[in-house]
Amino acid sequence: MSEVLLNPALLMMLAGLVALVIPKRALGVWAVIVPVATLALLIALPEGVAGQFTVFGMELITRRIDGLSFVWAVIFHIAAILAGIYAWHVQDRVQQVAALIYAGAAIGAVLAGDLLTLFLYWELTALSSVLLIWASRNPTATKVGFRYLIIQVISGLLLMCGALVMHQQTGSIAFDHIGLEGVAGWLIFIAFGIKCAFPFLHNWLQDAYPHATPTGTVVLSAFTTKLAVYSLARGYAGEDLLITIGAIMTAFPIFFAVIENDLRRVLSYSLNNQLGFMVVGVGIGTELAINGAAAHAFAHILYKALLFMSMGAVLYRVGTVKASELGGLYKSMPWTTAFCIIGAMSISAFPLFSGFVTKSMILTAVAYEGHWVIWTVLLFASAGVLDHSGIKVPFFTFFFHDAGHRVKEAPWNMLLAMGITAFLCIAIGVYPDPLYAILPFPVDYHSYTAAHVITQLQLLLFAALAFAVLMRKGWYPEEIKSTNLDFDWVYRRLLPRITAATLNGVWAVDRAVRSAAMRGLDVLVAKANHTLGPGGAFSPSLSTGAMVVYVSLLLAFYVVFSFYWSA
Amino acid sequence: MASEQRDERQRWLDRPENVTKIVRALWIACGALVVAEFFYHKHPYFGFDGSFAFYAIFGFVAYCVIVFSAKGLRRVIKRDEDYYNE
Numbered sequence: 001m002s003e004v005l006l007n008p009a010l011l012m013m014l015a016g017l018v019a020l021v022i023p024k025r026a027l028g029v030w031a032v033i034v035p036v037a038t039l040a041l042l043i044a045l046p047e048g049v050a051g052q053f054t055v056f057g058m059e060l061i062t063r064r065i066d067g068l069s070f071v072w073a074v075i076f077h078i079a080a081i082l083a084g085i086y087a088w089h090v091q092d093r094v095q096q097v098a099a100l101i102y103a104g105a106a107i108g109a110v111l112a113g114d115l116l117t118l119f120l121y122w123e124l125t126a127l128s129s130v131l132l133i134w135a136s137r138n139p140t141a142t143k144v145g146f147r148y149l150i151i152q153v154i155s156g157l158l159l160m161c162g163a164l165v166m167h168q169q170t171g172s173i174a175f176d177h178i179g180l181e182g183v184a185g186w187l188i189f190i191a192f193g194i195k196c197a198f199p200f201l202h203n204w205l206q207d208a209y210p211h212a213t214p215t216g217t218v219v220l221s222a223f224t225t226k227l228a229v230y231s232l233a234r235g236y237a238g239e240d241l242l243i244t245i246g247a248i249m250t251a252f253p254i255f256f257a258v259i260e261n262d263l264r265r266v267l268s269y270s271l272n273n274q275l276g277f278m279v280v281g282v283g284i285g286t287e288l289a290i291n292g293a294a295a296h297a298f299a300h301i302l303y304k305a306l307l308f309m310s311m312g313a314v315l316y317r318v319g320t321v322k323a324s325e326l327g328g329l330y331k332s333m334p335w336t337t338a339f340c341i342i343g344a345m346s347i348s349a350f351p352l353f354s355g356f357v358t359k360s361m362i363l364t365a366v367a368y369e370g371h372w373v374i375w376t377v378l379l380f381a382s383a384g385v386l387d388h389s390g391i392k393v394p395f396f397t398f399f400f401h402d403a404g405h406r407v408k409e410a411p412w413n414m415l416l417a418m419g420i421t422a423f424l425c426i427a428i429g430v431y432p433d434p435l436y437a438i439l440p441f442p443v444d445y446h447s448y449t450a451a452h453v454i455t456q457l458q459l460l461l462f463a464a465l466a467f468a469v470l471m472r473k474g475w476y477p478e479e480i481k482s483t484n485l486d487f488d489w490v491y492r493r494l495l496p497r498i499t500a501a502t503l504n505g506v507w508a509v510d511r512a513v514r515s516a517a518m519r520g521l522d523v524l525v526a527k528a529n530h531t532l533g534p535g536g537a538f539s540p541s542l543s544t545g546a547m548v549v550y551v552s553l554l555l556a557f558y559v560v561f562s563f564y565w566s567a
Numbered sequence: 568m569a570s571e572q573r574d575e576r577q578r579w580l581d582r583p584e585n586v587t588k589i590v591r592a593l594w595i596a597c598g599a600l601v602v603a604e605f606f607y608h609k610h611p612y613f614g615f616d617g618s619f620a621f622y623a624i625f626g627f628v629a630y631c632v633i634v635f636s637a638k639g640l641r642r643v644i645k646r647d648e649d650y651y652n653e
Contacts, residue, residue, distance in 0.1 A: 139653070140653045143653055144653075254633055254637075255633065255636055255637045255640050256637075256640070258633060258634060258637035259637050259638070259640065259641040259645070330580075331575075331578060364612075367612035367613070368612075372612075372613045372615075375612065375613070379622075379625060379629070380625075380629045380632075380633075383625070383626050383629035383630050383633065384629070384633050386630070387630060387633060387634070399580065402581075450607040450608070451607055451608065451609055451610060454600065454603050454604075454607055455621075455622040456622070457600055458597075458600045458601075458620065458622040458623040458626060459622040459623070459625065459626035460626065461593065461596055461597050461600060461623075461626070462597055462600075462622075462623040462624070462626035462627040462630075463626040463627065463629065463630040464593060465593055465594065465597050465627060466626070466627045466630035466631050466634075467630065468590045468593055470630075470631070470634055472590070475634070475635075476634060477634065477637060477638045477641060481648040482641075482645045482646065482647070482648055483645075483646045483647060483648055483649070483650040483651060484641070484644045484645055484646070485644040485645075485646060485650075486644070492651060493651075
C-alpha cells in the first residue's frame with residue numbers, strides 16, 4: 001500500500017486537500033514547495049511499474065515511469081511550480097486548491113498504466129480545472145464553465161465506454177498501444193481527440209481559457225491538452241490519420257487568431273495550432289517524430305505559459321486584454337514586455353529560442369517520411385505562428401498606438417515566474433542537450449546547422465517584413481471589437497435554434513390537433529343537445545298515462561304472440 | 568491621465584522616423600539573408616525546397632496569404648461583440 005502512496009500525483013492532490021485548511025497567507029508558498037517536493041520524489045523514484053492493485057478483477061497500475069511518461073511528468077511539475085510562483089499573491093483558496101489537485105490529477109493520468117486509472121484522473125482534471133474558470137466569479141464565466149465541464153465529462157465518458165468495451169473483448173485494460181481498430185479503439189480515440197482539441201472538437205478551448213482568472217489560464221494552458229497529446233503518443237503513435245488531423249490543426253486556427261481581438265483567445269487559437277505540430281509528430285510515429293512531439297510539448301508548455309503569464313499580468317494591471325483597447329504598454333510594463341517578446345520569439349522558433357530546437361525535429365521527421373504536402377502545410381503554419389503569437393500579441397499590447405494606460409509593472413512574483421520561464425525558454429534554445437537527454441528515445445539530431453539557421457531566419461524575417469509592409473500600407477486587419485463565429489456557433493446558436501423551432505413546431509401542431517378535436521367535440525355535443533336535449537326529437541314530454549298505454553300494448557302483443565309460438 | 572502623458576519624456580520609439588529606421592533595418596537584414604544563399608551548403612528534403620531563396624519567398628507569400636484570407640474570413644464570421652449575449 002505504501003507503494004501506492006509513493007506517487008507524486010497522489011501526494012500533490014493530498015497537499016491540495018491540505019490547502020483547504022492552512023492559513024490563507026501560506027497558500028502561495030504551499031503551491032510552490034509542494035510541486036518542488038514531488039518533483040524531487042519523481043526523480044528519485046525508479047523506472048518501471050509500481051503501485052498495482054486489483055479491483056473487480058481488473059489490474060490497476062497507478063505508477064508507471066518510463067521514457068514517455070517521465071518527460072511529461074517532469075514538465076508538468078515544472079509548470080506547476082512556475083504557475084505556483086506566478087499565483088503566489090492569490091489568496092483565493094478555491095484557485096489554489098484547484099490548481100494543486102488539477103496538476104496532481106494530470107500527473108497521475110500521465111503515470112497511469114491502465115485505462116481505468118487514466119479515466120479517474122481524466123475526469124478529475126475536468127472537475128478541478130473548471131474551478132479555475134468559475135473562480136472569475138461572473139455570470140459569463142459560470143456559463144462558459146458549464147459548457148467546458150460538459151464537454152470534458154463527455155470525453156471522460158467516451159474513454160470509460162471504450163475501456164469497458166476493450167475489457168470485454170480482450171480482458172485487459174492496459175494502457176499501451178491501442179490503435180484505430182474496433183469500437184473500443186475509436187471511442188478512446190475520440191475521447192482523446194476532444195481533450196486534444198481536434199478540429200470541430202476544439203471550441204471548448206477558445207471558449208473557456210479566455211474566461212479563467214489571470215492566473216488560472218496559465219495553469220489551464222499547461223495540462224489538459226498536453227495530457228491528451230501524451231495519451232495519443234501512448235495509444236495511437238504512428239496512426240496516419242493523426243498526420244492529417246494534426247496538419248489541419250496547425251493551419252486553420254491561424255486565420256481565426258489574426259482577426260481575434262481578445263488576446264488570451266488569440267493565444268488559445270495559437271495553442272490549438274501548436275498542438276497540431278505535436279499531433280503530426282505522434283502520427284508520424286518514428287523515434288525522431290515522437291521525440292519531437294515530446295520535446296515540443298516540453299518547450300511549448302513553457303513558452304505558452306510565458307505568453308499567458310504576460311497577458312495575465314496585463315489583464316491584472318490594466319483590466320483588459322482586448323487588443324483594441326491596448327497599446328504602448330512597454331512604457332509602463334517594460335519587464336513584462338521583454339518576457340512577452342521572449343515567449344513570442346520562442347513560439348516563433350527563432351534560433352537560440354526553444355521552439356527552434358523542438359519544432360524542427362517534427363518537421364525533419366515529416367520530411368524524412370516523404371510527406372511533402374504536410375511539410376509545406378507545417379511551414380505555412382510556422383509563418384502563421386510568427387504572425388499571431390510572434391508579432392500580434394506583443395505588438396498590439398506593448399507597442400503600436402499608445403492607448404494611454406499608465407499602470408504599475410506586474411507584481412514581483414509574476415515577474416519572477418515570467419523571468420524563470422523566459423530563462424528556461426532561452427536555455428533550451430541555446431543548450432538543448434539536457435532536454436534531449438530525457439526524451440523517450442536516444443537523440444541523434446542537431447538543430448544548429450548553417451542551413452537550418454539561415455532558412456529559418458529567412459522564413460521568419462521575410463514574414464516579419466511582410467507584416468511591416470502590410471502595416472505601413474494599412475492593409476493589416478485592424479483590431480476591432482467583435483465576436484468571430486467559430487464551430488461553437490453550431491451548439492451555441494444553431495442547435496438551440498433548431499431545438500426551439502422544432503419544439504415550437506411540435507407545440508403548434510399539437511395545439512392545432514387539439515383545437516380541431518375540441519371543435520369536433522363541440523359540434524357533437526351541440527348535435528346531441530339538439531336531438532336528446534330538452535325539446536329534442538327524442539325527448540318530448542309524455543304523460544304517465546300514455547306510458548301505461550304503451551306498456552299494456554306491449555304486454556298484449558306479447559300475449560297474443562305467445563299463442564302462436566307455443567313451445 | 569492626459570496631463571501625465573504630456574509631462575512624460577518622449578521615447579525613442581515615439582518618433583516616426585525611428586520606426587522607419589527599424590523597418591529599414593529589417594529590409595537590410597532580409598537582403599543579407601538573400602545574399603547568404605550563396606554561402607552555405609543546402610541539403611533540401613524534397614528538391615523544391617532547395618530552390619533559390621525558397622524560405623524567404625515562402626515566408627513573405629505565406630504571410631500575405633494568411634493576412635488576406637483572414638480579412639476575407641472576417642467578412643463572413645464577424646459579429647457584434649455581444650452577439651452571444653453573455
